[in-house]
Amino acid sequence: xxxxxxxxxxxxxxxxxxxxxxxxxxxxxxxxxxxxxxxxxxxxxxxxxxxxxxxxxxxxxxxxxxxxxxxxxxxxxxxxxxxxxxxxxxxxxxxxxxxxxxxxxxxxxxxxxxxxxxxxxxxxxxxxxxxxxxxxxxxxxxxxxxxxxxxxxxxxxxxxxxxxxxxxxxxxxxxxxxxxxxxxxxxxxxxxxxxxxxxxxxxxxxxxxxxxxxxxxxxxxxxxxxxxxxxxxxxxxxxxxxxxxxxxxxxxxxxxxxxxxxxxxxxxxxxxxxxxxxxxxxxxxxxxxxxxxxxxxxxx
Numbered sequence: 602x603x604x605x606x607x608x609x610x611x612x613x614x615x616x617x618x619x620x621x622x623x624x625x626x627x628x629x630x631x632x633x634x635x636x637x638x639x640x641x642x643x644x645x646x647x648x649x650x651x652x653x654x655x656x657x658x659x660x661x662x663x664x665x666x667x668x669x670x671x672x673x674x675x676x677x678x679x680x681x682x683x684x685x686x687x688x689x690x691x692x693x694x695x696x697x698x699x700x701x702x703x704x705x706x707x708x709x710x711x712x713x714x715x716x717x718x719x720x721x722x723x724x725x726x727x728x729x730x731x732x733x734x735x736x737x738x739x740x741x742x743x744x745x746x747x748x749x750x751x752x753x754x755x756x757x758x759x760x761x762x763x764x765x766x767x768x769x770x771x772x773x774x775x776x777x778x779x780x781x782x783x784x785x786x787x788x789x790x791x792x793x794x795x796x797x798x799x800x801x802x803x804x805x806x807x808x809x810x811x812x813x814x815x816x817x818x819x820x821x822x823x824x825x826x827x828x829x830x831x832x833x834x835x836x837x838x839x840x841x842x843x844x845x846x847x848x849x850x851x852x853x854x855x856x857x858x859x860x861x862x863x864x865x866x867x868x869x870x871x872x873x874x875x876x877x878x879x880x881x882x883x884x885x886x887x888x889x890x891x892x893x894x895x896x897x898x899x900x901x
Contacts, residue, residue: 649714652725654794656868661801662719663820664768665754665761672763673801679760680800680821687806691751691826694742701805705791707740708732712795713788715811717818718850718864718882725867729809730792735783743779743827750782751775751832752808753824769835775819776832776846777810780891786811786884789822812881812888814848845901849892852878854901 663673685701710730718724738750756772758764764771781787788809791798798804803820810817816836826832836844843857852862863875881888892900 649716649726651714651728651794652866652868656725657727657793658799658802660867662815663763663801663803665763665771665773665821666801667763668768674799676762677800679762680755680757680804681760682800682805682821685805685823687822688824689737689741689826690824691828692744692747693738693827694744696741699740704737704740704806708736710791715786715788715809716879716882717809717811717815718878719815720844720848720856720861722859722861722864722878723867724864724882728794729788729790730795730798731788731790731809733785734787734789734808735785737789737825738782738827741825741827746829747827748779749828749831750777750779751824751826751828752777752819752822753826754819755821755823770838773819773835774832775808775817775834777817778831778891779827781810784888784891786887812849812884814850816844817848847892847897847900849897849901850878850882851880851897851901853880854898 659674660670661673662670663677666673666676686698687701687704688698690696710732712728712730714726714728716724717727734750752775754773755761756764758771777787788811790803790807790809791805793799793802798807803818803822806822807820808818808822817834831846834844834846836848837846850861855861862878864878865873865875879885
């Protein structure tokens with residue numbers, strides 16, 4: 602699937618000039634190449650061995666269902682995901698409620714094998730099925746002054762037991778800068794291993810941003826808002842010292858309470874060999890130009 606920009610979106614309007622020029626130079630060197638395919642298949646990804654279905658679906662962070670890793674698989678069965686719609690508003694040409702089935706009918710679903718890293722220094726490899734976020738935003742029509750994208754998770758305490766606690770300020774919210782959101786690697790996932798995405802993994806629609814820590818990939822999305830100013834995010838509101846807006850995987854920036862320099866793959870047991878953490882989770886060649894000139898220790 603070729604990567605498509607909204608006809609109304611100009612890169613120099615939503616991205617700092619140095620990022621725009623760098624990106625334009627990259628694109629000019631890729632004439633005739635399907636960019637989404639190229640970006641989705643970094644060289645290292647061909648050697649990744651996906652985790653088992655059980656690893657992916659039985660060990661999760663999804664605080665809406667509890668703080669234990671096994672809680673989501675245990676309690677998310679209560680969540681009703683049909684019917685489902687996503688409200689897209691803010692700086693778009695066609696605001697409104699988009700039915701999940703209608704979205705799927707307009708998208709080309711593909712599989713991508715992404716490394717997925719959690720801030721607790723464990724990782725897994727997931728074969729996601731879904732489509733580029735850029736294509737969904739294009740459907741709504743991005744306006745030229747949109748610089749950020751805000752996301753919101755379903756709020757339904759009757760089915761999401763964790764929302765009856767004060768562990769976070771509900772509903773869960775997240776955000777991306779516009780150039781991050783429009784990057785070909787940024788994905789809206791609808792499935793795993795070719796099957797519908799399970800409730801505990803964010804059914805029916807979740808974000809996947811593979812170069813960032815897992816908590817950025819917000820689950821069970823019901824609202825997307827395009828705006829000029831940086832939106833609040835749940836973990837940054839809860840503890841800004843530990844969780845920045847960008848949350849890029851960076852072995853040089855430790856969590857205040859533990860090192861992020863190494864990781865272990867889920868499924869190998871507590872004594873699995875730790876591996877050095879790869880900058881941007883291994884996608885450095887694909888995304889580093891987004892942050893050229895930024896102090897990544899300050900903007901963590």
